[in-house]
Amino acid sequence: MNRLSTRIKYIMLTVKVLGTGCSSCTKLEQIAKLAADRIGIQADVQKVDDIGEIMAYNVLATPGLVINEHLVSAGRVPTENEVMNWLVNA
Numbered sequence: 001m002n003r004l005s006t007r008i009k010y011i012m013l014t015v016k017v018l019g020t021g022c023s024s025c026t027k028l029e030q031i032a033k034l035a036a037d038r039i040g041i042q043a044d045v046q047k048v049d050d051i052g053e054i055m056a057y058n059v060l061a062t063p064g065l066v067i068n069e070h071l072v073s074a075g076r077v078p079t080e081n082e083v084m085n086w087l088v089n090a
Helices: 003-007 023-039 051-056 080-088
Strands: 012-018 042-048 064-067 070-074
Touching: 012 023, 023 042, 023 080, 064 080, 070 080
Parallel strands: 012 042
Antiparallel strands: 012 064, 064 070
């Protein structure tokens, strides 16, 4: 575990995966959980499938990824490294 992840290890992040249940949404949920686990960050990963709530984030294409209420990705499945970077910098 690196020094940065040790320092933020005890901060709970809220991560929302926006999507209606497609395979890409499921894959992004798995990536988000794995990324948080790999860097030792506690994250409450939530699946959001309500269209109204998804639209509230101005997401026109799913999957979407929201970290601490900030939309960081939409319309594609980011890499695990991208998600780890967003988590560390959240």
